[in-house]
Amino acid sequence: MTTEQTQTLLAMAVVLGMFVLLVLPSVIGIVHDRRIDRQIREAQERDAVRTQKSSSRSTVPSTATWYAEGRRSKKLVNS
Template identity: 55%
Template sequence: MSTFLSYLTVLALATLLLAPALYGLARDRRIDRRLREAADGRSGRTLRTAPQKSSSRSTVPSTATW
């Protein structure tokens, strides 16, 4: 029984150490896929954008420094 618990402990520690790395790898692959799709002009997914404000005045950037 002690051997089984040792294996289980090693498996749990390995999972805890590998989980963040595997999550980051999956995230990087997803971002790379979206960049390739954007470069090819395909739109595999619609991006959510903020609603546009309609204004008759043009926006001038602020030059004030504090």
Template identity: 60%
Template sequence: METFVNTTVALLTVLALFLVLALPSLIGLRHEWRVDRELRAARESARPAQKSSSKPTEPSTATWYAEGRRSKKLVSS
């Protein structure tokens, strides 16, 4: 009977230590899941408000040329 009690106490001690060590990780994992869920919901609610065209806009040739000229002036002076 004494062996059974010792074994049970040892098992409960190991389980308690495991819970103490694993609890911060489990709490962090739960927090990460909540943040992911909130980000997903925000992304879904923001989609209809976006522009219909998903193609990124490119600067015109004149803008590209002017920026190139500005950068050359800064380098040469």
């Protein structure tokens, strides 16, 4: 290998190293964002499963709901 080839190889290695140093923070950020997105998606799926389980029970309206419905119907009749 001649001196010129050695210098060229060294210059290419330096350029490649600088490229890696410039791109590495972006790659780390992308990986971090994807991990957070995956965690959010998993949490939403867990919440969806929990709400499906809790909504499978029959619910009875509260007294306040019956009272409000009765008052609404009286207003419509009186008008």
